[in-house]
Amino acid sequence: MLRLIDAGALATIQDHGRYGFQGYGIPVSGAMDIFSFSAANAVVRNRLDAAAIEMHSPMLLETDASAIVALTGPQASFAINGRAVPQWMSIFVRAGSQIEIIPARAGGWHYLGIHGGIDAPPVLGSRSTYLRGQFGGWLGRALESGDEIPIGPQANSDYSLLAGKTVSARARTFMNSSGVSNQRMTMRVISGPHKEWFTPEVSESIEREEYLVTGSADRMGYRMQGAGLIRRLAGELVSCGVPLGAIQVPADGQPIVPMADHQTTGGYPIIATLIAADIPRFAQCVEGDAIRFRLVDLEDAGRAWREMWGLLQDQD
């Protein structure tokens, strides 16, 4: 069991998400950065979609029993009983140990994986938390200090075999984050689906302009700021299903990108959509980061997605 001494703000239990219910208006939720999340499970030798803790601010916890844990995500100070340990590696912790995580930079999403997974009751097939709906994860809410979170049955209790595992060097650099403020990143996108709402010039202009991530960036979506995207058509788009990572264009021309807890349907035209393989890096962008979009084709996108998951197969 993990006892939260200081839960921080907005830590939740997540897994890969709740699929099959978007037609009822129920979002997928799940980890914001599916790559770092899955890597945490990979190094502690869980199924990649086992439930883990997603945190957004410093956290202090205690484990009542021996455990194998790992921290992934952007740079953070990670300490067991005050002693610094590496990230992206499985760490053996003795019973009664304190685990402390302090992100180096605000705004990122960090994942604490534990061998056995977090044993929250599944709701509609998933352990992901949907905060607005107040269900899933741990009691349908953010974690609070004093919470005692059960761990699932462990496939392997020989911790000497489980400690010290890591991902490949290539996997470590997949996120390619320099950890400094105000980074410039390129995100690959597929054009459309609402191309006819924009002139070809405007559609192509998204490759030349830089968009800043604003302070309004949370599990529902990220608001961007930059050269306004002018629509060609007047009126409102009839509400339609919204894919994760869509670049929605409201009337003011400032893009909004729906993220894990996003509403399933919406009426803003979508000029382009992030490829699935770039959503982890996009999710880790914070206020002030500058994004440039690059149009790619579906073959490139498919290859990138397969390569991303392939990186998690290479294990020590």
Next chain:
Amino acid sequence: MSVIVPPISKFPRLLPAGDSGILIEWADKISDAANDQVHSFAQALRDHNSAAITDLIPAYSSLLVCFESRQVSRDKILTLINDLLRMTLQTGTPASRLVEIPTSYGGAYGPDLEFISSHNGLSERQVIELHMSVTYRVYMLGFIPGFAYLGSVPEQIAVPRLDTPRTRVPSGSIGIAGRQTGIYPLESPGGWRLIGHTDIQLFDPAQDPPTLLRPGDRVRFVES
């Protein structure tokens, strides 16, 4: 009761929605005929039961098909969609249910009833009677779990959304926006004009299905 929907006369557009989605668009406006096609085709896809299709998001006149591109190529999904579209769709569509919503109009839960009546030159009683006079179609669910978009209210009580949405609309609130009416299954921010309230539970994640209302249902409001 099975419903035979003849092959569509106009083939819908198929648009890429990122690399993990295909948006099938039957029309670019709200139409009952397009909405019938959306829900019939969604059922046909569900009946086909492809493991690679991870989710379906039906809307007014379109259907977003979400798939896992490692499990199946986009080309195979497109072939499946095109093949199903070409066939006569005979689906086991459940007979359309009629759901009655017991409603308390006005008062604390209907803060915009006065605005709707004065905006449209009607008494509050007339607004209520008109709201209750229609059997609404559930076009789609979206926005929040269990939120059903119901149409259409009589023209005489249509009203625009609030300029600034409320940060908290109580659960069970009933509102109007344009020609649509709807019920908030959970407390949430909201911009619809509120006319009343129901105690009926519209969403329960422990139930299967988790929502009271489903697309294709018919809904009436009954003053209680």
